[in-house]
Amino acid sequence: MGTPEHPETEANLVRPYTLTAGRTHTDVSLPLEAPVQTERRAQPNQWPVSDPRGLIVELCQVGPSIAEISARLDLPLGVARVLVGDLVASGYLRVRPTLTESSTGDERRELIGRTLRGLRALG
Incomplete structure (x- = not known):
């Protein structure tokens, strides 16, 4: 369904839209x-092998x-975000609280480490 120069580009853009039914926001914080x-x-x-919801549930262990x-x-x-929000709303996942004023130094370092790993994985 893509262009002759980039046949997979258009198909890759359509799939995320279908996964979320076109939604871009979730009611879950x-x-x-x-x-x-x-x-x-x-x-x-419980989901087909290639379904990202099952992959998300597995990764969130x-x-x-x-x-x-x-x-x-x-x-x-x-x-x-939309898929995770759906899975949280359905009871498959839970969001752990982020830092508060009473968070320990270890909790703060863990958050910094997770954030850096996420940024590195995006790059």
Whole structure:
């Protein structure tokens, strides 16, 4: 469905749109740096092998940020946010709180490390 010069480009742009049904926002608060974790009842194999929702659930067993999910699965950031928001709303994932005034130094260093890993993966 792409152009003769770039046959895959157009197809790659259509797929994210279909994954989110054209939605670009989610009702779930999802800071880019917030760690996302799989809930115990979620099973990544309930989706077809190539479905990004199953890949997201599997990846979230290690608590990546939204930015890391986007980079590791090669999904546009907006698409990753919408899909993660859907999975959170459905009870498959949960968003861990980000830093507060009472956060420890270790928690702050962990956030900086996750943010740097996400930025490196995007680049």
